Amino acid sequence: MSIDRKTVDHVARLARLDLSEEERTRMQGEMTAILTHAGKIQELDLDDLEPTSHAIPLRNHMRPDVAGRCLTQEEALANAPKAEDGRFWVPRIVEDSGE
Amino acid sequence: MSTTASEMYETTVGLEIHVELSTNSKMFCACPVDFGGDPNTRVCPVCLGMPGSLPVPNQMAIEYTMKIAAALHCDIARFHEFHRKNYFYPDMPKNYQISQYDHPIGTKGYVEVTGDFGTKRVGINRVHLEEDTGKSTHVGGSGRIADSDHSLVDFNRAGTPLVEIVSEPDITSAEEARAFVTELRAILESLDVSDVRMEEGSMRVDANISTRLTGAPEYGAKVEVKNMNSIRSVGRALEFEEKRQRKALDDGETLVQETRHFDEKTGTTSSLRTKEFAFDYRYFPEPDMVPFEPDQAWIERVRGSLPELPASKRARFAEIYGLSDKEIQTLTTTSATAGWFEEAVAAYGGEAKKISNWILADLYGLLNESGQELSDGKIAPAQLAALVKLVDDGAISGKQAKEVITVMFETGDDPAKVVEERGLKQVSDTGAIEVFVDEVIAENPDAVEKIREGKDGTLGFLVGQVMKKSRGQANPAMVNDLLRSKIN
Numbered sequence: 001m002s003i004d005r006k007t008v009d010h011v012a013r014l015a016r017l018d019l020s021e022e023e024r025t026r027m028q029g030e031m032t033a034i035l036t037h038a039g040k041i042q043e044l045d046l047d048d049l050e051p052t053s054h055a056i057p058l059r060n061h062m063r064p065d066v067a068g069r070c071l072t073q074e075e076a077l078a079n080a081p082k083a084e085d086g087r088f089w090v091p092r093i094v095e096d097s098g099e
Numbered sequence: 100m101s102t103t104a105s106e107m108y109e110t111t112v113g114l115e116i117h118v119e120l121s122t123n124s125k126m127f128c129a130c131p132v133d134f135g136g137d138p139n140t141r142v143c144p145v146c147l148g149m150p151g152s153l154p155v156p157n158q159m160a161i162e163y164t165m166k167i168a169a170a171l172h173c174d175i176a177r178f179h180e181f182h183r184k185n186y187f188y189p190d191m192p193k194n195y196q197i198s199q200y201d202h203p204i205g206t207k208g209y210v211e212v213t214g215d216f217g218t219k220r221v222g223i224n225r226v227h228l229e230e231d232t233g234k235s236t237h238v239g240g241s242g243r244i245a246d247s248d249h250s251l252v253d254f255n256r257a258g259t260p261l262v263e264i265v266s267e268p269d270i271t272s273a274e275e276a277r278a279f280v281t282e283l284r285a286i287l288e289s290l291d292v293s294d295v296r297m298e299e300g301s302m303r304v305d306a307n308i309s310t311r312l313t314g315a316p317e318y319g320a321k322v323e324v325k326n327m328n329s330i331r332s333v334g335r336a337l338e339f340e341e342k343r344q345r346k347a348l349d350d351g352e353t354l355v356q357e358t359r360h361f362d363e364k365t366g367t368t369s370s371l372r373t374k375e376f377a378f379d380y381r382y383f384p385e386p387d388m389v390p391f392e393p394d395q396a397w398i399e400r401v402r403g404s405l406p407e408l409p410a411s412k413r414a415r416f417a418e419i420y421g422l423s424d425k426e427i428q429t430l431t432t433t434s435a436t437a438g439w440f441e442e443a444v445a446a447y448g449g450e451a452k453k454i455s456n457w458i459l460a461d462l463y464g465l466l467n468e469s470g471q472e473l474s475d476g477k478i479a480p481a482q483l484a485a486l487v488k489l490v491d492d493g494a495i496s497g498k499q500a501k502e503v504i505t506v507m508f509e510t511g512d513d514p515a516k517v518v519e520e521r522g523l524k525q526v527s528d529t530g531a532i533e534v535f536v537d538e539v540i541a542e543n544p545d546a547v548e549k550i551r552e553g554k555d556g557t558l559g560f561l562v563g564q565v566m567k568k569s570r571g572q573a574n575p576a577m578v579n580d581l582l583r584s585k586i587n
């Protein structure tokens with residue numbers, strides 16, 4: 001299984017990563033290696049197995065609906081690069097396709 | 100040409116409704132769910148998406164969603180789980196939303212709706228649970244996103260449990276859409292799982308509407324309509340959009356798939372001119388939470404906990420109170436209103452119709468002016484019952500009662516107190532009325548003569564004269580009787 005350059009560009013764009021030409025080449029190799037490794041599983045006969053999303057045999061894990069303590073506004077904004085009127089400051093929002 | 104425009108085209112509408120659940124705490128953390136307050140004061144590492152924090156689902160939110168699914172006649176999944184929906188938006192702190200994908204809690208349900216179009220079942224495709232986003236304020240320019248300078252984000256709402264209900268495209272007119280949203284809102288309200296206030300955003304409706312030639316195999320281009328902040332807006336927006344699409348097709352235009360914004364002031368929709376992207380959300384099972392496998396007992400317990408739903412309530416009201424469909428529709432809009440009515444009827448003990456008349460003809464007028472709900476008003480059910488009894492007993496006239504109810508509405512005072520304070524007691528003492536009657540007969544010989552000649556219409560004039568003398572306090576029925584017996 002190999003990953004083409006277009007797929008690398010697409011995934012980088014989805015993750016908002018601005019990769020250099022050099023990094024793209026490296027990623028293409030690494031992603032191909034990862035998928036090839038995972039592809040080995042497909043060589044096994046798994047017809048009788050249900051797909052599983054979780055490895056631990058635990059179900060219905062919940063917490064009771066009880067309200068607890070929150071952060072203060074100062075604590076919440078402590079790591080924000082910029083804040084205004086008790087809110088997180090973000091640059092102008094532009095519609096983006098993620099493509 | 101014999102085909103009318105309305106037969107030539109058919110409209111297809113599918114609705115997507117988001118409802119914020121009124122739990123005590125958020126979906127995956129213990130921050131309280133509430134409105135208002137200072138920004139970023141109901142947040143924690145989980146709902147701010149800080150690295151290393153772990154979400155734990157709220158049991159009540161899961162049960163509320165199961166309850167909604169049960170009330171909408173859905174199959175309740177024996178296996179459901181959360182997925183991550185990946186996309187970037189500043190009001191979503193984690194850059195993914197925890198939602199449900201191919202294993203939602205409810206599927207394959209329906210809502211039965213009634214209107215001038217008859218009764219029909221609108222299918223429910225799915226009911227799933229997710230988390231709400233934060234709120235952005237756009238600063239600079241006109242305050243809209245497009246020409247703003249920057250935005251400010253408050254995450255108080257982020258992580259509030261949010262249920263998404265998706266209808267099948269079974270709706271064929273604006274009227275049906277309005278009826279569907281009204282019924283769905285009534286059902287959700289009766290379940291007591293959400294505030295369902297569209298104006299405040301705890302219930303949000305988006306619509307997909309398309310038009311095609313009647314009988315065409317494919318649906319027309321799908322237009323998504325947003326920003327409908329009331330049930331009335333849903334009807335207005337879809338009516339406008341239906342006409343616009345039909346006219347465009349008549350004019351030979353090609354409709355495009357797009358998102359349109361409804362403007363409350365002009366009653367029109369306009370294109371948001373955003374590009375339609377095929378989003379790549381890369382859904383995958385949320386690794387931080389294990390799946391759910393509710394057993395039959397749990398599902399049965401939820402089904403068994405459903406209250407009387409609006410449709411059953413309406414049937415019961417028709418049977419035991421003998422009210423018209425229209426009266427019942429209004430009195431059962433919310434369970435609080437229905438409960439208020441039933442309390443008043445119980446306190447009154449007489450004909451339910453009389454209570455209904457007072458609510459619909461008088462109280463609703465006052466409530467509409469002040470924008471209140473029946474149950475928010477100052478008048479208690481027993482107070483309305485007491486007022487109607489005063490009229491029944493002849494203590495005050497119907498006209499006086501209307502004055503009394505206006506005062507009660509403002510002060511919340513008992514009707515007896517209002518009557519006392521305003522000196523409104525109806526005079527039913529024969530002696531007192533007789534004095535006025537005799538005076539009026541003596542002062543109006545011509546009118547009296549006419550009545551003796553059989554011109555009965557003149558009697559009303561004399562009644563009016565007596566009422567005037569008594570300053571409106573005489574019992575009109577007694578005045579009528581006394582005048583008649585004395586003249587003839």
Ligand SMILES: [Zn+2]
Binds near residue numbers: 130141143146147258
């Ligand atoms: Zn939190």
